[in-house]
Amino acid sequence: MMKxxxxxxxxxxxxxxxxxxxxxxxEVQAAHSGPEGLQRALEENFSAVLxxxxxxxxxxxxxxxxxRGKSKVPILMFTARGDETxxxxxxxxxxxxxxxKTFSSRELLARLRAVTRRxxxxxxxxxxxxxxxxxxxxxxADLEINPAARTxxxxxxxxxxxxxxxxxxxxxxxxRGRVLSRDRLxxxxxxxxxxxxxxxxxxxxxxxRRKLQDNPKKPRYIKTVRSSxxxxxxxxxx
Numbered sequence: 131m132m133k134x135x136x137x138x139x140x141x142x143x144x145x146x147x148x149x150x151x152x153x154x155x156x157e158v159q160a161a162h163s164g165p166e167g168l169q170r171a172l173e174e175n176f177s178a179v180l181x182x183x184x185x186x187x188x189x190x191x192x193x194x195x196x197x198r199g200k201s202k203v204p205i206l207m208f209t210a211r212g213d214e215t216x217x218x219x220x221x222x223x224x225x226x227x228x229x230x231k232t233f234s235s236r237e238l239l240a241r242l243r244a245v246t247r248r249x250x251x252x253x254x255x256x257x258x259x260x261x262x263x264x265x266x267x268x269x270x271a272d273l274e275i276n277p278a279a280r281t282x283x284x285x286x287x288x289x290x291x292x293x294x295x296x297x298x299x300x301x302x303x304x305x306r307g308r309v310l311s312r313d314r315l316x317x318x319x320x321x322x323x324x325x326x327x328x329x330x331x332x333x334x335x336x337x338x339r340r341k342l343q344d345n346p347k348k349p350r351y352i353k354t355v356r357s358s359x360x361x362x363x364x365x366x367x368x
Contacts, residue, residue, distance in 0.1 A: 132177035137167030164188025204245035
């Protein structure tokens with residue numbers, strides 16, 4: 131049974147989420163303030179965290195910032211309907227996905243299953259570390275990507291990437307020199323059942339570029355191909 135933590139001061143919403151998800155095989159726990167939610171998320175093992183932006187004691191963005199600095203647990207942000215700013219900020223800070231506060235139960239279930247499936251796949255990769263050798267490393271320009279440990283190193287620096295950022299970089303790196311559309315990137319990093327708007331890829335790419343110190347106007351790693359998608363161009367400036 132997968133254990134989910136919902137951090138939201140709307141007790142009615144928490145109850146409705148619990149009533150819907152528990153028959154689907156989830157154990158749902160709730161915290162109704164930012165500090166309580168952060169403490170529980172750090173102290174207990176959860177398969178995913180549902181996090182509201184507006185919280186008493188500590189807002190959702192601060193909870194996200196502190197939690198992401200210490201944990202890779204999948205995080206889905208709740209945002210006000212149509213509030214693009216909250217959505218973009220959350221994704222840039224490391225949220226794995228977002229849901230409007232008016233989400234349907236089926237959409238919630240689909241997104242939860244998608245992010246927990248990706249986490250499970252990562253765990254299976256890590257279990258196979260002992261059976262993999264140096265040939266499994268992907269070295270591109272000054273980046274070293276370790277798919278088994280899911281780490282990216284530039285020189286002596288280990289880059290702090292989210293799960294989606296890592297998958298995007300790996301997919302682009304393995305297809306370097308080829309243009310990948312947003313739809314293709316979504317397919318590669320999450321599977322076709324991952325229910326997320328394709329434009330969020332742009333937000334994740336923007337965040338990834340900042341961590342790579344990649345200037346979008348003169349990219350060394352990731353080039354934007356207008357109306358087509360993105361391409362990995364190691365060692366070049368365009």
